[in-house]
Each structure stands twice: as C-alpha cells, then as structure tokens.
Amino acid sequence: MPIEPQKIKKVRRNLELTLWEKLYIFEVIRGLFITTRHLVVNLIGFVVPPAGKKRSIPTIYYPEEKRVMFDAYRGRPVLVAQENGSEKCVACGLCEKICPGRAITIVAREKENGDRFPLQFTLDMTRCVYCGYCEEVCPKEAIVMSREYENLAAYNRAEMIFSKESLLRPEKDLRERLEYVRRIYSKCNY
Amino acid sequence: MIADLIETVVKILIVFGINMGFFAPILGWVERKQSAVMQDRVGANRADILGFRIIGLFHPIADALKVMVKEDFIPDGANKLFHTLAPFISLTCALVTFAVIPFGGQYELFGHKVNLVIADLDVGILFVFAFASLAPFGAVLAGWSSNNNWSFLGGMRASAQMLSYEVAMGFTIIGVIMVYGTLQLTEIGAAQADFFRWGIFLQPVGFLLFFTCAIAENKRIPFDMPEAESELVAGYFTEYSGMKFVMFWMGEFVEIVTISAIVTTLFFGAWHIPFVSDTALVSLFSPVGQAASNLLAMIHDSLGSPATALAVSTLLAMVVNLGVFLAKIIFFIWLQMTIRWTLPRFRYDQVMRLGWKMILPISLINIFITGLFML
Numbered sequence: 001m002p003i004e005p006q007k008i009k010k011v012r013r014n015l016e017l018t019l020w021e022k023l024y025i026f027e028v029i030r031g032l033f034i035t036t037r038h039l040v041v042n043l044i045g046f047v048v049p050p051a052g053k054k055r056s057i058p059t060i061y062y063p064e065e066k067r068v069m070f071d072a073y074r075g076r077p078v079l080v081a082q083e084n085g086s087e088k089c090v091a092c093g094l095c096e097k098i099c100p101g102r103a104i105t106i107v108a109r110e111k112e113n114g115d116r117f118p119l120q121f122t123l124d125m126t127r128c129v130y131c132g133y134c135e136e137v138c139p140k141e142a143i144v145m146s147r148e149y150e151n152l153a154a155y156n157r158a159e160m161i162f163s164k165e166s167l168l169r170p171e172k173d174l175r176e177r178l179e180y181v182r183r184i185y186s187k188c189n190y
Numbered sequence: 191m192i193a194d195l196i197e198t199v200v201k202i203l204i205v206f207g208i209n210m211g212f213f214a215p216i217l218g219w220v221e222r223k224q225s226a227v228m229q230d231r232v233g234a235n236r237a238d239i240l241g242f243r244i245i246g247l248f249h250p251i252a253d254a255l256k257v258m259v260k261e262d263f264i265p266d267g268a269n270k271l272f273h274t275l276a277p278f279i280s281l282t283c284a285l286v287t288f289a290v291i292p293f294g295g296q297y298e299l300f301g302h303k304v305n306l307v308i309a310d311l312d313v314g315i316l317f318v319f320a321f322a323s324l325a326p327f328g329a330v331l332a333g334w335s336s337n338n339n340w341s342f343l344g345g346m347r348a349s350a351q352m353l354s355y356e357v358a359m360g361f362t363i364i365g366v367i368m369v370y371g372t373l374q375l376t377e378i379g380a381a382q383a384d385f386f387r388w389g390i391f392l393q394p395v396g397f398l399l400f401f402t403c404a405i406a407e408n409k410r411i412p413f414d415m416p417e418a419e420s421e422l423v424a425g426y427f428t429e430y431s432g433m434k435f436v437m438f439w440m441g442e443f444v445e446i447v448t449i450s451a452i453v454t455t456l457f458f459g460a461w462h463i464p465f466v467s468d469t470a471l472v473s474l475f476s477p478v479g480q481a482a483s484n485l486l487a488m489i490h491d492s493l494g495s496p497a498t499a500l501a502v503s504t505l506l507a508m509v510v511n512l513g514v515f516l517a518k519i520i521f522f523i524w525l526q527m528t529i530r531w532t533l534p535r536f537r538y539d540q541v542m543r544l545g546w547k548m549i550l551p552i553s554l555i556n557i558f559i560t561g562l563f564m565l
Binding site: 028034036043058 | 398
C-alpha cells in the first residue's frame with residue numbers, strides 16, 4: 001500500500017496575535033465555518049460517497065467491514081499446508097529453538113521413507129510475542145505469520161494452546177505473505 | 191372557563207411534550223452524532239433492534255433504559271436532602287422558563303381567543319431572568335452537598351461564573367427592552383412582525399452579547415468551568431448517578447432549548463416568517479380551510495359554515511407558526527452545538543475577565559448608544 005505524500009500545513013506558534021485575532025469573534029466564526037464544512041462534507045459523504053470509498057469518514061465499521069491487513073502484518077503464526085493437506089514442516093526444531101517466548105513445542109517422528117514430520121506441533125499463544133522469528137528461521141517456509149487478527153484473545157488459557165491441526169492453512173491463502181517473506185528474509189538480503 | 195382550561199392544558203402538553211419528549215432525548219443523540227460527524231467520526235450507531243439501527247436513533251432509548259435501572263447512589267457524608275433536591279432545581283428552572291415564551295401569535299377560534307403562550311405575563315422577560323438566576327442553586331447545592339472536593343470546587347466555580355454572567359446578561363437585553371418598550375415577551379414577539387424590525391437588525395451587539403452570556407449561563411464549553419472534565423472529574427455532578435445524573439443532563443439540554451427560544455423571541459422575529467404577516471398566513475390557508483369545511487359538511491351540515499373554514503385555516507396557520515418557531519429554535523440549537531464542539535475551553539480568569547471587563551462594559555455602551563438613537 002503506497003503512502004500518499006501529505007501536504008504539510010504550517011501553523012503559527014507562540015506568535016503575537018494580530019488585532020484581528022485578538023478581537024476573537026471573527027476567528028471564532030472562521031472556526032465555526034471550518035467545523036461546519038466538515039459536518040456538511042461528511043453528511044453529503046454518507047449519502048453520496050466519494051469515488052472508491054464507502055463514505056467520506058475513514059472509519060471502518062469493524063465487525064461488518066474488516067480491514068484486509070497489509071503484507072508486513074504479523075498476525076497469528078500458522079502452519080503452511082501442502083496440496084495434499086499435510087504440513088510442510090519437517091520438525092527440524094529451529095523455530096522451537098529460536099522462539100524467545102518458548103511458545104513452540106515440537107515432537108518429531110520419522111516416516112518409513114526417512115522423512116521427518118512433527119507428530120505434535122504445539123503453539124502456546126499465551127507466550128507468543130508475534131516477533132516472527134519462527135517464520136524468519138524456517139528453512140521450509142512451513143510457518144508464517146498470517147493476517148489473522150481475530151480471536152487472538154480467549155477466556156481461558158486452555159483455549160490459547162493450538163495444536164498442529166488447528167494451525168494448518170492452505171498455501172494459497174498465505175501466498176502474499178510467503179512472497180513478502182521471500183523478498184524480505186531471503187538470504188541475499190543479509 | 192372550561193375552554194380556557196382545555197386551552198392551557200393543551201398548551202402545557204405541547205410545550206412539555208416537545209421539550210421532554212422530543213428535545214431532551216434527541217439532543218443527546220444530536221450531541222453525539224453531530225460532534226462525531228464534524229470531527230470525521232461516525233458516532234453512536236451500535237444500538238440496534240432486530241438488526242435495524244436507523245443512524246443510532248435507538249441510543250436515546252437504550253440510554254433511558256440504562257439510567258432507569260442504575261443504582262441511585264448517595265455518597266457517605268452527603269447531605270441527603272440537598273443532594274436529592276439539586277437535580278430537581280436544575281431541571282425545574284430550565285423547564286418553567288418555557289411558560290412565558292410565546293410560540294405563536296394570538297388567534298381566534300370560534301370566537302374564543304387563543305394566545306399561544308402558557309402564561310402571558312406582563313413581566314415575561316423578568317420571569318425568565320428570575321428563573322435563570324435560580325438555576326445556579328442547582329449546581330451550587332449539588333456541589334456543596336456531595337461531600338466531594340471536586341464537586342465542591344465545581345459548585346464554587348458555578349456560583350461565581352453564573353452570578354457574573356447573570357449581571358451582564360441582564361444588561362445585554364435592556365437594549366431590546368428599550369427598543370420595543372415592553373417586558374412582555376408576546377408583545378416583543380408581535381412587534382417583530384416586520385422583517386426589518388427584528389431584534390438582530392435593531393440590536394446586533396445585544397444579540398452577540400446575550401448569546402455569549404446565555405451559553406455561559408448554561409455552563410457548556412467554552413464556558414464549562416463548573417464541569418471541566420479534565421480538571422474536576424465532572425465538577426458539581428461527580429457524585430450523581432442514575433436518574434439524578436440524567437436530570438442534570440436533561441436540565442442542560444432543556445436549557446439549550448430555552449436559550450434558543452429566548453434568542454428567537456428577542457432577536458429573530460419569534461414565530462414570524464419574514465415578509466408574511468399572521469393575517470396573510472391565515473388567508474393563505476383559506477382555500478384549504480374551505481375545502482376542509484366542505485368535507486366536514488358531509489358529516490354534519492352545521493360544520494360546513496364559513497366559521498369552520500376560518501377555524502381550520504387559523505389552526506393551520508397556528509401549526510405553521512409553531513413549526514417556524516421550532517425551526518428557528520433548531521437552528522440555534524445547532525449553532526450552540528457547533529460552538530460547543532468547535533471552541534476550546536477558556537481559562538478561569540479569562541472567563542471572569544470576559545464577563546466583567548468586556549461584556550459588562552460593552553453592554554453598558556450598547557444601552558447608551560441605543561438611548562442616543564431613540565432620542
């Protein structure tokens with residue numbers, strides 16, 4: 001999302017007031033015009049929204065309208081699922097090792113063909129600090145910070161401990177973040 | 191006799207209904223919503239019934255329900271009598287003022303004279319001032335009896351501020367009284383039938399000063415020293431909860447309406463439409479009246495008389511005049527709300543300096559100049 005250049009407005013500070021300003025009443029009327037202009041513009045904006053927006057007021061009506069988070073947003077860490085539904089994770093244990101809050105616990109097993117996989121992958125969200133180290137360190141792009149920002153809080157701690165199954169997300173939902181991760185954390189960047 | 195009684199009761203119901211049933215609840219919504227929209231916010235719109243929100247208009251109902259079931263708390267060590275009495279004084283003073291404010295002219299219905307004012311006192315404007323000067327008692331008693339330092343400070347500030355502005359306010363309208371030569375609000379209203387005889391043209395300075403004093407009397411920003419949320423918690427009503435808190439709140443809103451009504455009556459032609467006199471209005475509606483009487487004649491022959499036609503058109507003219515008066519009031523309510531959400535608060539010494547050193551002398555000069563013009 002590109003940042004629009006903002007016009008800088010100069011404000012006179014700590015200056016002697018002119019006689020016109022000292023008369024107060026005219027400046028008050030000017031202020032009233034400014035607020036009234038905002039009122040009228042916004043009221044019109046409710047009925048006839050400006051192009052490309054729902055209304056001229058920037059507020060998002062949260063539960064009904066949700067903001068799509070930007071790529072750099074670090075929400076709930078999730079596991080990337082392969083096409084066949086199983087996890088990409090190979091249980092190398094790097095994320096477990098680097099996690100500053102020690103939120104990740106992995107129990108690794110080996111398949112018949114010698115591939116490693118996590119039998120259990122437990123994410124304790126009471127400990128997670130959303131630093132994104134796990135994503136950065138992961139050699140397989142198996143764990144990423146998603147855009148999910150809802151239901152991060154819970155009424156009891158048991159609800160905040162997530163198993164591998166509840167963390168799996170299809171890869172296509174996480175594509176933007178994965179591309180972002182490749183761009184930012186790729187080895188040549190260091 | 192009976193007709194007089196019915197007339198009075200109807201008038202009281204109209205005034206009380208419009209104030210307590212319409213303005214008091216709706217102003218809470220207006221204050222939230224208008225302030226929000228002019229600050230580029232959305233404002234209260236979450237209360238819904240079956241998913242319908244109608245731009246937050248359910249919030250007054252939700253608020254009313256909430257305050258009715260809230261605990262009515264009287265703090266330890268408070269003077270129970272005065273603590274209970276104070277909100278009633280505030281609300282009553284604001285409401286009673288409406289008795290003398292004319293919301294329409296004088297009409298004749300079936301030979302019965304109808305005067306659209308509850309009590310047509312000879313000293314109407316003095317009555318207004320008498321009750322306006324009683325209003326500080328509500329704030330002062332509330333602050334004093336709450337046994338709370340913040341409340342007490344708020345009450346002290348209220349007493350000082352409101353007494354100061356009471357003086358200046360009295361002087362600001364003397365010019366108006368001089369110009370129209372009467373204290374009776376109905377006569378002042380009737381004298382403004384001509385558009386160019388409106389108070390705003392004869393007393394522009396008087397209007398500005400009176401409006402300022404009136405806002406100061408109402409203790410609203412920029413003159414909200416007695417409340418001063420950032421300094422005194424909530425000032426004199428810190429210790430109030432539930433219905434009593436809402437009574438202060440409603441008192442404030444009714445006072446906004448009162449101020450608007452007085453300003454309209456004194457300076458903005460009361461119930462008159464510019465360039466349309468009362469008799470012209472009645473004759474304007476005479477075709478409608480004729481049609482209505484023809485319709486009524488189908489029910490009973492005696493109803494089809496010209497008297498009925500005149501009565502119907504007079505009634506319509508009354509409603510229009512009331513509507514015009516309400517429209518003017520609504521405009522001034524909007525203006526007060528805009529001022530409240532535009533200006534920052536004065537410092538306490540600035541409030542006092544404005545009252546005593548600026549408004550009071552200017553109003554005296556205004557009286558002097560008005561006198562010169564009248565000579």
